[in-house]
Each structure stands twice: as C-alpha cells, then as structure tokens.
Amino acid sequence: MMKYAILFLFLINSCSEKTISNEEILARYNTVEAKAFINPFSFEADPMERLLLVNFEKDPDEHYVGLEPQFFNDSINGVGLLVIAWRKDMHIDVYHAKSLNPNLAKFNIAGKGLGDMVAVDFQEDLFEITDHGVQVAINFMDKWGRAIAIHLRESNSKSRKPFGLLAPMGDAAINPSSMPLVWLEDFYFIRRKATEQQVSIDGEERKLDKLPIPMDGTWMYFARYSENPWILMLNPDQHGNELKPQEHHALELILRNGQEELKSLVFYNGEKQVRLAFEPSFPNILAMELGSTAKGTFSLEPHHKGLGMIAGNYEVNKSSTDAMIKLNPSKGWIPNPDRWELKFLYKVGNVFKDWPINYEWDARIDFSMDTPIIYSTWQKR
Known part of the structure; x- marks a missing residue:
C-alpha cells in the first residue's frame, strides 16, 4: 500500500x-x-469509544476535584473502563481495568502530568449513552483504599441536541509532548431535570458543579460527555x-x-x-x-x-x-x-x-x- x-x-x-x-x-x-x-x-490517533467528565471543583474531595470515565474497545488499548481522577495539584491519577493496556506517555498532556497509574477491579463498570442521556454505575477503590462511586441516570424525555466541540484539554498541560486535539462529536451536558445522580468518595457525597446558563431551555450540570470522541496528537x-x-x-x-x-x-x-x-x-x-x-x-x-x-x-x-x-x-x-x-x-x-x-x-x-x-x-x- x-x-x-x-x-x-x-x-x-x-x-x-x-x-x-x-x-x-x-x-x-x-x-x-x-x-x-x-x-x-x-498526526497520531488514540481511539476511544466514549468519555464523561464530572466536575466538583466547588465541593472538592481531599485529593480530587473531578472524575473522567473513558471506555475503550480497540486493538491498541484493549477493552474496558478507565477513570482519570483529576487532583487538586493538577496532576492526574489513572485507574484502569486490568484488561486495558494504557500507554503511560500519552497522559503527560493532561494537566501537570501523570501521578499514579493503578490497575483496579471495578465492582461496577456500567457506562452507556442512550437517547435519554448517560447511564453510569461505576465503583472502585482508589490508591488510599477509599471507595469511589459514580452513579448517574438521565431519564429526561426531552430530545438531546448534541453539538461538536474542541475540548480545551491542552490548556492545563504544562509540558506537552504534542498538541492534543480532542474533537468531541455528539457532545452534551447532563441535564439536572429527571436525572438521578450521586458521586461519592469514601462515603461522602460530592456536589456536582453546575452550568451557569441554561442550554436548549434546560438547566445543566457542568458534567459533559461524548459518544464520539476523536483524539489526535499533532x-x-x-x-x-x-x-x-x-x-x-x-x-x-x-x-x-x-x-x-x-x-x-x-x-x-x-x-x-x-x-x-x-x-x-x-x-x-x-x-x-x-x-x-x-x-x-x-x-x-x-x-x-x-x-x-x-x-x-x-x-x-x-x-x-x-x-x-x-x-x-x-x-x-x-x-x-x-x-x-x-x-x-x-x-x-x-x-x-x-x-x-x-x-x-x-x-x-x-x-x-x-x-x-x-x-x-x-x-x-
């Protein structure tokens, strides 16, 4: 060829x-x-099936201010779930299913770079996106032995209106080894109405950040997701x-x-x-x-x-x-x-x-x- x-x-x-x-x-x-x-x-491409970013910067944990589940199903990364835990110091910890083979080098473009990478057993690993929105049930133990749980269930009958976005992921990078281009098709925010949500760390529930303006006539959480991400390295x-x-x-x-x-x-x-x-x-x-x-x-x-x-x-x-x-x-x-x-x-x-x-x-x-x-x-x- x-x-x-x-x-x-x-x-x-x-x-x-x-x-x-x-x-x-x-x-x-x-x-x-x-x-x-x-x-x-x-260019280099990093395949990913879907992603979700949940922020609680206004109600932070002792260590973490956000959680980012990602699901993979490809020959490069493997099949399974990975969760990026965004730390207060702008480093990240990565928790991944043992079925995945994450590349350590690619995480230096996130914030101040990789802190710890830990293979975990997920007690729950549901991450789906339906016509109603996200359906998430994720549960695992972090490196301190604390239970982290993410439960989100959108049941809003109103049609979603997803859009396209270039995620500002590269803004937080300190020493980037490439220019990260995270193109998000079918991108949307989680709606507050008709949504069951509970995010907890070590048994303490965290309050999700909220989007300050309505979108499509609906109030949203500042929790966003894409079922069609395209990640490139320039x-x-x-x-x-x-x-x-x-x-x-x-x-x-x-x-x-x-x-x-x-x-x-x-x-x-x-x-x-x-x-x-x-x-x-x-x-x-x-x-x-x-x-x-x-x-x-x-x-x-x-x-x-x-x-x-x-x-x-x-x-x-x-x-x-x-x-x-x-x-x-x-x-x-x-x-x-x-x-x-x-x-x-x-x-x-x-x-x-x-x-x-x-x-x-x-x-x-x-x-x-x-x-x-x-x-x-x-x-x-």
Whole structure:
C-alpha cells in the first residue's frame, strides 16, 4: 500500500521571492534541479469509544476535584473502563481495568502530568449513552483504599441536541509532548431535570458543579460527555527520527518554480479525517536558498464543520545544514456554533477559543545526512 498519497499536482507560475502580506513570504529557491519534498508534519490517533467528565471543583474531595470515565474497545488499548481522577495539584491519577493496556506517555498532556497509574477491579463498570442521556454505575477503590462511586441516570424525555466541540484539554498541560486535539462529536451536558445522580468518595457525597446558563431551555450540570470522541496528537515530539513517508497521510503537492510545495495534508483515521492546509503553500526546504525565510498561515479543519477549525502562522528559516520551522496556532480555535447559547458560552469562556494560542511547535530538520532527521518539541508560551 502506498504510504504517500499525492492528491493533486499542478503548476503555479511564480517568479522570485515575494512578500504577499506581513504574514506571508514566498520561499526563494536557488536551484533549477527539482528536489523531493520532505514532509515534517504528522498526526497520531488514540481511539476511544466514549468519555464523561464530572466536575466538583466547588465541593472538592481531599485529593480530587473531578472524575473522567473513558471506555475503550480497540486493538491498541484493549477493552474496558478507565477513570482519570483529576487532583487538586493538577496532576492526574489513572485507574484502569486490568484488561486495558494504557500507554503511560500519552497522559503527560493532561494537566501537570501523570501521578499514579493503578490497575483496579471495578465492582461496577456500567457506562452507556442512550437517547435519554448517560447511564453510569461505576465503583472502585482508589490508591488510599477509599471507595469511589459514580452513579448517574438521565431519564429526561426531552430530545438531546448534541453539538461538536474542541475540548480545551491542552490548556492545563504544562509540558506537552504534542498538541492534543480532542474533537468531541455528539457532545452534551447532563441535564439536572429527571436525572438521578450521586458521586461519592469514601462515603461522602460530592456536589456536582453546575452550568451557569441554561442550554436548549434546560438547566445543566457542568458534567459533559461524548459518544464520539476523536483524539489526535499533532506533531508528537521527535528526537532524531528519520523523516519518512507515513501511512494515512495524504499530501496535496503543487509546483512552484519547478519545486514541489505542500498545499495541504489530510490525515485519515477510519471514516474521519483532518486537513492541514497552508497559504501560501509550505515550501520545499531542501530547495530553499540559504539564509532565506518563508512565512505563511495554516488552518486545521476536521471532517465535521460543527467542530470548527484551528488557524495560525508558520515560519521556515533555511541554513546550510538545516531548516528551522515554527508553527503557532495564533488564531486559536474558531468555533462554528449553531445556537445562541453556544455563542454566549464561547464568548464568556475564552479558554475554549484561546488555549491553542499558547502552543508553539519548534522543529529542526537536519539534512546533512543522506536521510533528513527531525528534532522537534512543543512549548507553551
């Protein structure tokens, strides 16, 4: 199977380096010999069936302020339940069924990172989402030997109106090893009316946080869930890895001044996909003139318009042996709300739109060897 899929290839007539705007500078090339395009961008997907986040920050436990059940059913993680316990100190503890094989590394993007990971026997492990909402009965012992119980049962006859969202999970990360893109389709809040709820730790019931505004004419808890999460990692950190073609990444290349440039990249994951597009096209770094700079903008848009998009800037600087790349989602997340409540929520809750702005990807492409090598890290500014 081809690892690179070239979607389109066409000719763009262009002259020398040109400044299009303050944000855009076309790459300048110093060779008539066509150079192969090397792609420094990549995605990784982490499959998940459904998730729920229950907050009680206004009525915290001695250690925990929130619980996040997740259910998996795939060949990577296994089959079973996992619960993230959010701590007061912004670290997380992870409790998982023994049937799961969780990857320790992926949890460093959550808050200040992983505290403890504990395999447990769940006395109850029901986590379903029906037409009426969530049906949850979870019970286990934490690392201190305390019983943690989550019981939620929605019986509201009113139809749900789920929507799409980019979860601001990356906002709490301190030392991210990638940019976490947690796209939540079929996302909704738990309704207060006709809901049986009891969340307790060590026998003490915790009061759930409440959403301060009604949604769809109904008062909600600030407990939210998705039966269709899509979790992506953009440009995971690289430490001297060879740049090679990757599966599930399709490139749309164009020709400018005889050199291939990247117009867009599409990452496919089953029926879902995300498109990373550049304007002007991302340059051919092997062919760039020494000491030259290229700048532009990018957008990151998933398959469903209701999930909105991310936008920002890129910059490339070329030297004799390497190229330095910066990627900053400076425009943040641009939502596409379909109702006034969401418009209001995103306006007063700046974290939803602004958290990507603080991320910056720095990469160095070393092409002094036969095969280009990439070193890259994410930083929060």
